[in-house]
Amino acid sequence: MQVYNTLTRAKEEFVPRDKGQVSMYVCGPTTYNFIHLGNARPLVFFDTARRYFIYKGYKVNYVQNFTDVDDKIINRAHEEKTDPLELAEKYVREYFVDADALNVLRADTHPKVSEHITEIIDLIKKIQQQGHAYAVDGDVYFAVRSFAGYGKLSGRTLEDMQAGARVEVDPRKKDPMDFALWKAAKPGEPSWDSPWGAGRPGWHIECSAMAEKYLGNGFDIHGGGFDLIFPHHENEIAQSEAACQKPFARYWMHNGFITVNQEKMSKSLGNFFLVREILDKFPADVVRWYLLSTHYRSPLDFDDEKLVMAGKGLERIKTAIRLLYEVMDLPINEGIDTQAEDVIEKIQTHKLEFEKAMDDDFNTALAISVFFELAKDINIYLSKLNGKLTPEAKEFLDQAHALVKEFNSVLGILKEDKMTGRLILEGNQTDDTLTEGLIQLIIKIRRDARAKKDWATADAIRDGLKGLGIVLEDTPQGVRWKKQG
Structure with missing residues (x-):
C-alpha cells in the first residue's frame, strides 16, 4: 500500500508501527453547531480508509476526538445563554445522528477534551520541564523558536508564517508566533485547577494529549482536513515531540477542501452547507457516494x-x-x-x-x-x-x-440486513438514524435524573431499556449503548 505523507510530500509504502495493526487518530469537530459538509468529507474518507485496512486484515485502533472546550463553544453558549459544556454535549449527540446517517462506523474511542484535563496538564508540565514553554499571568505558551523542527509539516519558515498569519499581538509573549497551551480563567468560562491557576486548555494541546493516551507516540496515521496542517497539526508535532523527544505520528494524511463554484466553502462567503440541510434534500447514501467520487486529496466542488x-x-x-x-x-x-x-x-x-x-x-x-x-x-x-x-x-x-x-x-455506501446478509437498497438510512436519536434522548433524560439524584427514575430507565434488549454501559467517556446478544 502506498500512502501520501504530508510530512515528506511523497507517497510512501505503508508500514505500520506494530505488525498487523493500524493506529489512527483523526481530528473530530468542535461541537458548537451541526457538522457541515467540510466536516463530513474527512469523516467519510477516513472511515473508508479504516474500512479498507480492516478489509486487508489489519486490526485497527481508531480514535476520533470531540473538541468540547473552545472559544467558539463558549461564544455560542453565551449567545444562547446556556452552559458551554451542555451546548457541546448537545452537538456531540447531533453529530452521531449525521454520522450514523452517513454510515460512518463509531470510533473505538471518542475522547472529549473536558474528560482529559489531567492528561493535558501533565503534558504541558512535561513540555515546560523540557524548556519549551513558559508561564505568564496564569497563561502558558509554547516557545516556538525553541523547537528546531517547527515548520516541517507545512514546509514554511517561521518568517513566512509570521508574515502571512493574523497573529494576536500580546506583549507578554516572547515571540508573536508562540501559541497558548493553557489559558487563564475568565468570568463565565469553564475552568479547571492547574499548577498555573484556574484555566482551560489551548486548542492544539488537546489532540496531542488524547492521541498520546490512546495510541502512544509514533502511532501510524494522523488525519484531518487540509486546513489543519497549519497551525493545528504543525503545533501538535512541536509540542508532542518537544515533550517526548521522539516522533509523534508516522504518516500525516489530509483531505482537500470542499469548494462551491470553485471557491472554498466558508461562512464569510455565505456558501456554507450543514450536512443536516443536505440530508433533507438528498439520501445519505448518495451524499457518501458523492464525497468518495473524487480522490480525497483533490478539491471537491x-x-x-x-x-x-x-x-x-x-x-x-x-x-x-x-x-x-x-x-x-x-x-x-x-x-x-x-x-x-x-x-x-x-x-x-x-x-x-x-x-x-x-x-x-x-x-x-x-x-x-x-x-x-x-x-x-x-x-x-x-x-x-x-x-x-x-x-x-x-x-x-x-x-x-x-x-x-x-x-x-x-x-460503506449501503447498509446490510443482518438477518439476510443482503444489502439494503431502499430506505437505507432512516430507521437506524431514528433509533439512535431516540436512544440518545432517553440517555439524556436518565443523565438529568442522575444529576438530580433521582436514582429511582434513572434505574427504571436503565432496566426498561434492558427489557427491550438495549444495554447501557457507563464508561469514563460517557454512556454507551448496545443491543443485547
Whole structure:
C-alpha cells in the first residue's frame, strides 16, 4: 500500500508501527453547531480508509476526538445563554445522528477534551520541564523558536508564517508566533485547577494529549482536513515531540477542501452547507457516494446538480444489485451454462483492480469506476440468462454478490440486513438514524435524573431499556449503548 505523507510530500509504502495493526487518530469537530459538509468529507474518507485496512486484515485502533472546550463553544453558549459544556454535549449527540446517517462506523474511542484535563496538564508540565514553554499571568505558551523542527509539516519558515498569519499581538509573549497551551480563567468560562491557576486548555494541546493516551507516540496515521496542517497539526508535532523527544505520528494524511463554484466553502462567503440541510434534500447514501467520487486529496466542488448526478450513478449500482437478487431468488433449473466460468474469471479481475486502486493512496474515485464495471458485467450476464437459474449461474451470482458486498464493505455506501446478509437498497438510512436519536434522548433524560439524584427514575430507565434488549454501559467517556446478544 502506498500512502501520501504530508510530512515528506511523497507517497510512501505503508508500514505500520506494530505488525498487523493500524493506529489512527483523526481530528473530530468542535461541537458548537451541526457538522457541515467540510466536516463530513474527512469523516467519510477516513472511515473508508479504516474500512479498507480492516478489509486487508489489519486490526485497527481508531480514535476520533470531540473538541468540547473552545472559544467558539463558549461564544455560542453565551449567545444562547446556556452552559458551554451542555451546548457541546448537545452537538456531540447531533453529530452521531449525521454520522450514523452517513454510515460512518463509531470510533473505538471518542475522547472529549473536558474528560482529559489531567492528561493535558501533565503534558504541558512535561513540555515546560523540557524548556519549551513558559508561564505568564496564569497563561502558558509554547516557545516556538525553541523547537528546531517547527515548520516541517507545512514546509514554511517561521518568517513566512509570521508574515502571512493574523497573529494576536500580546506583549507578554516572547515571540508573536508562540501559541497558548493553557489559558487563564475568565468570568463565565469553564475552568479547571492547574499548577498555573484556574484555566482551560489551548486548542492544539488537546489532540496531542488524547492521541498520546490512546495510541502512544509514533502511532501510524494522523488525519484531518487540509486546513489543519497549519497551525493545528504543525503545533501538535512541536509540542508532542518537544515533550517526548521522539516522533509523534508516522504518516500525516489530509483531505482537500470542499469548494462551491470553485471557491472554498466558508461562512464569510455565505456558501456554507450543514450536512443536516443536505440530508433533507438528498439520501445519505448518495451524499457518501458523492464525497468518495473524487480522490480525497483533490478539491471537491459542491452543487446540487453534482449530487443529482451522483444519485444517478449510484442507482446504476443499485439496479444491478436489485436484478442480482431477483435472479438469485429463482428456482434452480437443470442445464449447463458454458459462459459462467469465463465470466466468473472476468469479474474476479475486478477485485484485483479495486484493491490496486485503494492500495494507491486510497483512490476511491478509481475504486468506484471498478464498481461500475462490475455492475456492468453483472447486467450483461443476467441479460443472457433469460430468467433461468442454472447451477453454474448460481455460482456466478454467489461470487458476484460476495464481491459486491466486499466493495461495499470498504466504501460503506449501503447498509446490510443482518438477518439476510443482503444489502439494503431502499430506505437505507432512516430507521437506524431514528433509533439512535431516540436512544440518545432517553440517555439524556436518565443523565438529568442522575444529576438530580433521582436514582429511582434513572434505574427504571436503565432496566426498561434492558427489557427491550438495549444495554447501557457507563464508561469514563460517557454512556454507551448496545443491543443485547
